[in-house]
Amino acid sequence: MSLDHRLDPELEELRRTVEEFAHDVVAPKIGDYYERHEFPYDIIREMGRMGLFGLPFPEEYGGMGGDYLALGLALEELARVDSSVAITLEAAVSLGAMPIHLFGTEEQKRTWLPKLCSGEMLGAFGLTEPGAGSDAGGTRTTARLDPDTDEWVINGSKCFITNSGTDITGLVTVTAVTGTRDNGRPEISAIIVPSGTPGFTVAAPYSKVGWNASDTRELSFDEVRVPSANLLGERGRGYxxxxxxxxxxxxxxxxxxxxxxxxxxxxxxxxxxxxxxxxxxxxxxxxxxxxxxxxxxxxxxxxxxxxxxxxxxxxxxxxxxxxxxxxxxxxxxxxxxxxxxxxxxxxxxxxxxxxxxxxxxxxxxxxxxxxxxxxxxxxxxxxxxxxxx
Missing domain, CATH: 1.20.140.10 (Butyryl-CoA Dehydrogenase, subunit A, domain 3)
Structure with a gap:
């Protein structure tokens, strides 16, 4: 592979555009949002119109047809001014939309990706739990398949989940134990839970040391039911x-x-x-x-x-x-x-x-x-x- 890290003209134009946006739009406003611990919806909408949330996704799903290098350039330029805005983009793309792009069915992609790529909707990924952070294999949230209704029934909780409680959050993909493997270890699967599903509760925002203009919440699931088709990828491959x-x-x-x-x-x-x-x-x-x-x-x-x-x-x-x-x-x-x-x-x-x-x-x-x-x-x-x- 080439060791030349100089950017081609298209990527340099992207970098410069985001740099100007960060200094002209984000910098003058973000301090007030940060002090108020308030999510900057107007800034996020402008980022959506710029296509930043769709940078690494195919155009057929509403993306910009770019890649992770393009996303990284945008994140670096945003974070030079403010990390709350940068982490909102990072989590929305890497954790919210990317799992659906990589592992989703064609129907799941066409249902969710266009709105996620436009920034009209944010997605989140629920992995971390009070007793399972670095040890994600210690997941305690469970999901059982109800054969009578063909629905997943989810119970448990997640913590420190970014973008999970904004007014434009549309889904959280949740890891849950769906069975036991032959070796006795838990079978972990990933399931899409749309916002507003009965039994799915989003707590108030955390009081944080930093990233104060980003959204971070605790989630709980009490007999939450979603269709079996909301399984993301192969059963047992969630981890x-x-x-x-x-x-x-x-x-x-x-x-x-x-x-x-x-x-x-x-x-x-x-x-x-x-x-x-x-x-x-x-x-x-x-x-x-x-x-x-x-x-x-x-x-x-x-x-x-x-x-x-x-x-x-x-x-x-x-x-x-x-x-x-x-x-x-x-x-x-x-x-x-x-x-x-x-x-x-x-x-x-x-x-x-x-x-x-x-x-x-x-x-x-x-x-x-x-x-x-x-x-x-x-x-x-x-x-x-x-x-x-």
């Missing part, structure tokens, strides 16, 4: 399907983390030029210059890592290790850069009116969501051929 979704999603999160890290550089360079101390800009001080040089180095390296993983995915090459490497590195340096940006800004970095305060609050979750840093290290070690305990 394997989600592992595939996570592998791809890590590239998207790596792009988002890269954007946050680069945004910290952007804001800190600007501040270092404007802020004067002892009669001169603080940017002339070598201590500040060295911090910024290291921050730029980390963001640049992170960008190469996620683009390499995305390129491997696009070209049909193995990418599991590269996705884990990119996700681990980008999340680590996002936290590093956010901390250093706050330090450069001094007391102002602790004030919410400055973007770096938002970036500092938003960065830590990147080391946890879509596979913790510890899980990434386990995956990398396995890909290196080390023995599994």
């Amino acid at each position: 394997a399907q989600f592992l595939r979704i996570l592998d791809e999603g890590r590239i998207a999160i790596a792009a988002l983390g890269t954007g946050l890290a680069q945004g910290c550089v952007d804001e800190s360079v600007k501040y270092a030029k404007e802020r004067h101390a002892f009669g001169r800009p603080i940017g002339v001080n070598q201590a500040i210059q060295f911090k910024l040089a290291d921050m730029e180095l980390k963001a640049h390296t992170s960008r190469l890592a996620w683009r390499d993983a995305a390129s491997r995915l696009v070209h049909g090459e193995p990418f599991k290790k590269e996705a884990a490497l990119a996700k681990l590195y980008s999340s680590t340096i996002a936290v590093d850069n956010a901390r250093e940006a706050t330090q450069i800004h001094g007391g102002y970095g602790f004030m919410n009116e400055y973007p770096v305060a938002r970036m500092w609050r938003d960065s830590k979750i990147l080391e946890i969501g879509e596979g913790t840093s510890e899980v990434q290290r386990m995956l990398i070690a396995r890909e290196l051929g080390l023995p599994v305990a």
Whole structure:
């Protein structure tokens, strides 16, 4: 494969378009939404009109005919300004629509994908439970098939589910135990649950440290009934399907983390030029210059890592290790850069009116969501051929 990560004209035009949108539309508004813990519906509608929610999907389903590289470029540019908006797009595409695209029947695709691609509707994926996060195999939510009605009957709960309770959320795909395998392990399947289904309850939004303009909820299922045709993919393959979704999603999160890290550089360079101390800009001080040089180095390296993983995915090459490497590195340096940006800004970095305060609050979750840093290290070690305990 080529090691040339320069963008072709079409992708560069996309990147530039999203960059302008982030600075001209998102930046002036998002701080107020963030402080109010309010979902930015007007921004999301504009992103839908731009086609961002359909970037990696075929045109026949209302998509833009792009790929994960295109999605990553959009996520990086959005996250340079704000992560709440970026994670809304990431979750809607990677977790909401992508499972239906990859594993759905033709009828499921034609039913759901057009609205998901347009941003008219958001989808979510319910995997995490109070007792099953990194250990997704510990799922306790159950689904039994009622032979009399040919319906799945779902009981259980999910937590930390992004995009699950907005006014435009249309579905949540839920992993549930649907039986027991011959080896005694649970059989886990994925089932589409439309919003508003009786017995499906969406809790109030969480009070979060960061990502305050995004939607995150706890879900509960009490004798929730959906048609058997709502099974997504093959019965018993739900866990394997989600592992595939996570592998791809890590590239998207790596792009988002890269954007946050680069945004910290952007804001800190600007501040270092404007802020004067002892009669001169603080940017002339070598201590500040060295911090910024290291921050730029980390963001640049992170960008190469996620683009390499995305390129491997696009070209049909193995990418599991590269996705884990990119996700681990980008999340680590996002936290590093956010901390250093706050330090450069001094007391102002602790004030919410400055973007770096938002970036500092938003960065830590990147080391946890879509596979913790510890899980990434386990995956990398396995890909290196080390023995599994």
